Amino acid sequence: MIELYTWMTDNGYKARHGMEESGLPYELKPVNIREKKQFEPGYLKISPGHKIPALIDTDGPGGNRVTLCESGAILKYLGTKADNGLYPSDPLKQVKVDQWLFYGSATWTTLAQQYGFFWKRNPEDVPKAKEHYDGVLRDMLAMFERHLGENEYLAGDSYTVADISVYPDVHLHGDEGIGLGDHPNLKRWHDAIKARPAVQKAWTPFG
C-alpha cells in the first residue's frame, strides 16, 4: 500500500495526479503546510527538506519499504510501478520523458513559483522582480507553445509523467492566470489534460 503525503499546491497536485493515473491503491495523507506540519520530526524522516509531496510504499522493489520525496522522482516511481505507459519501458522513449520531467521539476515549476510569489503572494510590490519573472514565465510558455505545435505531448506522441509534471503551473499561471489565448497549441494540450478524470480527482480539495 502507498501512503501519499501531499497538499493543495502545484507540486502536491503533480503527485496526486500521478497517483490517480497509476491506478494503484493509495491512502491520502494531507500535510497542511500552512500549519507547518511539514516540519514534524516524523515527516522530516521521509522528506528531509520539509517539502511536500512524499510517499511511503510498504511494497516497494523486492517487497521492501520505500520512502520517497521530490515530485519528479515520485512520478517516475509511480509510472514505473504502474507499468501502464506513463513512464515508458523503452529506453529510447525514456530519454525524452526524463528531459521534460526534469525540466518540469527543476526549471519550469521552480521559476513559475517565483512568478507566483512576486505577482500573487508577496505583500510588498517589487516591480523589477515582477517584470523579470513575467518575462521568464512568458518565455517558457512560448517555448511550450512552439514545442507542442510539433508534438502532441511533451515527450512526443504519448501522454507521460512529463505532462503531469508541467500541467499544474500551466493551469494556474497560464490558463487561469495570464491566459492562453495566444498559445493555441498549449491550450489544446492543457484542455486535453484538464479533461482527464484523474485530474478532476486529483484537484478536488481535501475534505
Ligand SMILES: N[C@@H](CCC(=O)N[C@@H](CS)C(=O)NCC(=O)O)C(=O)O
Ligand atoms: N522540488 C520539489 C519542490 C517541492 C516544493 O516546493 N514543495 C512546497 C509546496 S509546492 C513545500 O512543501 N513547501 C513547504 C516548505 O518548503 O516548507 C518537488 O518537485 O517536489
